[in-house]
Amino acid sequence: MLIVQKYGGTSVGTLERIDEVAKRVISAKKKGNDLVVIVSAMSGETNKLIEWAEYFSKNPNDREMDVLLSAGERITSALLAIALSGKGFEAVAFSGRQAGMITDEFHTKAKIEFINPVAIKNALKEGKIVVIAGFQGISKNGDVTTLGRGGSDLSAVAIAGALNADLCEIYTDVDGVYTTDPRIEPKARKLDKISYDEMLELASLGAKVLQNRSVELAKKLNINLVTRSSFNNNEGTLIIGETKMEGAIVSGIALDRNQARVTVRNVDDKPGVAAKIFKILSQKEINVDMIIQNTGKDGIANISFTVPQNELDKAIDALNGLGENFSIESDSEIVKVSIVGVGMKSHSGIASKAFETLAQSNINMQMISTSEIRISMIVEAKYGELAVRILHDAYELDK
Numbered sequence: 481m482l483i484v485q486k487y488g489g490t491s492v493g494t495l496e497r498i499d500e501v502a503k504r505v506i507s508a509k510k511k512g513n514d515l516v517v518i519v520s521a522m523s524g525e526t527n528k529l530i531e532w533a534e535y536f537s538k539n540p541n542d543r544e545m546d547v548l549l550s551a552g553e554r555i556t557s558a559l560l561a562i563a564l565s566g567k568g569f570e571a572v573a574f575s576g577r578q579a580g581m582i583t584d585e586f587h588t589k590a591k592i593e594f595i596n597p598v599a600i601k602n603a604l605k606e607g608k609i610v611v612i613a614g615f616q617g618i619s620k621n622g623d624v625t626t627l628g629r630g631g632s633d634l635s636a637v638a639i640a641g642a643l644n645a646d647l648c649e650i651y652t653d654v655d656g657v658y659t660t661d662p663r664i665e666p667k668a669r670k671l672d673k674i675s676y677d678e679m680l681e682l683a684s685l686g687a688k689v690l691q692n693r694s695v696e697l698a699k700k701l702n703i704n705l706v707t708r709s710s711f712n713n714n715e716g717t718l719i720i721g722e723t724k725m726e727g728a729i730v731s732g733i734a735l736d737r738n739q740a741r742v743t744v745r746n747v748d749d750k751p752g753v754a755a756k757i758f759k760i761l762s763q764k765e766i767n768v769d770m771i772i773q774n775t776g777k778d779g780i781a782n783i784s785f786t787v788p789q790n791e792l793d794k795a796i797d798a799l800n801g802l803g804e805n806f807s808i809e810s811d812s813e814i815v816k817v818s819i820v821g822v823g824m825k826s827h828s829g830i831a832s833k834a835f836e837t838l839a840q841s842n843i844n845m846q847m848i849s850t851s852e853i854r855i856s857m858i859v860e861a862k863y864g865e866l867a868v869r870i871l872h873d874a875y876e877l878d879k
Contacts, residue, residue: 481646482514482604482833485576486636488615489523490653491710492556498522501651501710502563505609514604516643518614518636519560521552542587546626548617550576553613553632561611571609576624579610580642581617586587586854590617590625591841592634595642612639615777630691637694641701648703649716650690655709656680656717656720657689660733664865667878671731673718678731678820681854685734685818695719729830730875735868736816740792740857741846742785743809744799749781757799759784764798768857769816770849774814784817784847786858814846815864818856825852828852837874843867 485505488826492498501517510821511513529548557573564571580596614632619625627634633650648870657679658668674682676699683692689707698705698719708716745755754773761768771785787795789812799808824830834855838845843866848860859867872878 481512482516482643483508484518484636484640484643484648486518486632486648487520487710488632488650488652489525491519491651492519492521492560493523495559497710498556498559499561499623500591502560502632504651504710505560505564506567506569509609516600516604516610516612516639516645517560518612518632519553519556519585520614520632520640521549525555525771543623544781546587546624548614549626550613552626553615557611557613561609564609564611567672569609570607571611572603573611573613574603575613576616576635577618579612579639583617583619583627584631584703585619585621585623585625587623588626589628592617592627592638593620593653595638597639597642600639600643618794628691633691633694634697637701637703637705638696640703641692641697646704648665648698648705650694650705650707651710652689652707653709653711654707655714657732658718660872661733663733664735665733665872666868668872669878670801671717672715673720675721675822678822678855679719681818681820681851682732682734685736685816685820685854690719730819730821730877731826731876732820733822733868733877734816734818734820735864736818737861737864738790739786739790739814739816739858740789740810740812741814742787742792742795742799743811744783744806745809746806747781747783749779751759754783756802756804760798760802761787761795764794766795768796768854770847772847786814786847813861814858815861816856816858817864817867817871818854820854820874822853823878824855831855833874834871837870838867841866841870 487501505517554575561571561573582593583590600610614635616626636648656670656676658670660668662668680692680695683690683695705719706716767788769786773783843859843863845857849856
């Protein structure tokens, strides 16, 4: 088998942990597998590099930041290759450029355009373990680029696709995907399998196991993706096409604390006004999530929407910059609770059970959004964890 493994920052956080990763890689190699290993920077390394840059400038150039931040992953890849060689197994470390990772030219958040895997394939033919620095690539004009948040996961999935790998394993500090965060609900159960669509929803709704960009790419390339822990030998969670289990109506509950609501009051209820509001937010690259517009009265309406908390001030500044005669209110003491499951498509009563469950605990829903496999509700932040626990119990996700 050809296996692509990815190890996150905590998995390679110390020299001792890199040594443990080397042992795990060797164990897979001894079973006759070809191994390509993608690594992140050691935990804390990227933050340290950012602090160093900000010592000289509070707004450093994006191009130079890419050159700087990509160093963390290159250090880890070289150390792991040295560790493997020291244990008697031939290994070679590649930067993103050496691995053939070609991206567009958007620094700090580049997108992968294609991968030329010739060097990787040649090294594998020679029997070597290939260790690649994740999170980075090179643009067509030769500049080092980085892929943004979750970039190492994305590197691993893209390389698995380019090599037509049999399996892509994402190693983190958790041993799979759970029905909800075990720190909130101790009865949360680890899932053996989950569909791409469900994982994509959970990832975008606050679950931290995988970034949604990597799940999107895995679905597009039809990659067998497993997430598991690098600190034990427990079976992980397999992420594949639709699991087709009739009984599994709801798969998980997600809690997203990074939410803030903006309400624009006294908006003229006429065509083009909403477009004007959301166009300026789009131009400022502010991610708008849930949107509600009430029915206008006397030619006036209100529009409410949610944005990430860290973009709230930017959103308010953008709206104030329009110079319109409306008032703006905001609330950052909210969270988004979401129910996810492919079985929801063909089962009625899922939403009503959620609403009844929250009502019984006197939790008010401020906003609601739905799709075929998701129901999301905005509630007060102080009720977020309680909402997760009672919904988890209502759908019997511990069984």
